[in-house]
Amino acid sequence: MNKYSDIIREVDILDEQHAQLLAELFSAFSDPSRLRIISALKDLEMNVGTISEITGLSESATSHQLRGLRQLRLVxxxxxxxxxxxxxxxxxxxxLYDLGLNHILHG
Amino acid sequence: MNKYSDIIREVDILDEQHAQLLAELFSAFSDPSRLRIISALKDLEMNVGTISEITGLSESATSHQLRGLRQLRLVxxxxxxxxxxxxxxxxxxxxLYDLGLNHILHG
DNA sequence: GGAATATATGAACAAGTATTCAGATATAAT
DNA sequence: ATTATATCTGAATACTTGTTCATATATTCC
Known part of the structure; x- marks a missing residue:
């Protein structure tokens, strides 16, 4: 209890642990290369080589990025x-992807 | 036109300009401090000093972060x-915030 | 006007991140 | 078994980013 307890309750501020987790989730979407990978996988499964070719990323970079996405269980x-x-x-x-895209495209 | 043109059309891969824009949007949500600011503002407007106090960020850091959010027109x-x-x-x-939160909390 | 308060700003620094490079592992083909 | 192919990995590097510190601007109060 401190002088902000009531305010904190009122605004229901995110605690640091959840903030950290949520930041990690959104971080997955915070890089253009990863977004292009995600967009490629949106309707289709795809092997690493193909992802690499259509995104223009090297195979190594592609593999590194996919590992991150897999660790977050997004792929x-x-x-x-x-x-x-x-x-x-x-x-x-x-x-999440569609909602973000919608935001930058319209309004 | 190249040998992947049909695949690219099929998967509708995000072009680099839009990928960049979308990454900037999601980047706003990719830091715990900014997420706590956003969560504080979810139902209530708030001045910089109060945001600083309830998030535990310095006033300068708060101001810097708010500037970024404002430049993206999120606040x-x-x-x-x-x-x-x-x-x-x-x-x-x-x-976007709620959807992300929902994802880390359930599923 | 001058002091006090609220916010903003720019430079500097530490920490984090995306990519490349070289090489490792695993599977398939000959 | 050897060679080729697909993917993965760790280290190195260039780049980005969040915070702090010092200072500036703007507004209110006396």
Whole structure:
């Protein structure tokens, strides 16, 4: 309890732990290369080489970025021979992406 | 036209300019301090000093962060004497915030 | 006017991040 | 087994970013 307790309750400010988690989630969407990867995977699963080619990223950079996205469970993988196919892990990812895109396109 | 043109059309990959813009938008949400500021402003306008106090950020850091948010038009300002009150600029901001929060809390 | 208060600003610094490079691992083809 | 292909990894580097510190601007009060 301190002199801001009532205000804090009123505005329901995000605590630091959740703020950290939420920041990590949004950070996944905070880089143009990752966004292009996400947009590529929006409707289609795709292997690393193809993602690399259509985004113009090197294979190494692509792989690094995909690892980050996978650690956040935003993408999942399916292995087929020596290829690894990535796809978006859940609908939330698409919704966040679409909502952001909608914001920059209209209003 | 190149050998990926059809694939690119099919997956509708985000072009670099829009990817850059979208990344800037999501970057606003990619830092714990800014998220706490946004959460504080969710239902209430608030002056810089109060934001500084309830977030625990210095006044300077708060001001710097608010400037970034204002440049992205995510917050707007209202001046009253020597105080400046900040509030979220549009409903999109809340929706994005809530959607992200929902994602880290459930699922 | 001069002091006090609220906010903004620019430079400097530390910490974080995206990419590249070189090389490692794993699977397939010969 | 050897070679080729797909992906991954760790270290190095250039770049970005959040905060602090010192100072500036603007407004109110006396």
């Amino acid at each position: 999942r993988t399916r292995k087929e021979g020596r290829q690894v196919f990535y796809s978006l892990d859940d609908e939330h990812v698409k919704v | 707007r300002t209202r001046k009253e004497g020597r105080q400046v009150f900040y509030s979220l600029d549009d409903e999109h901001v809340k929706v």
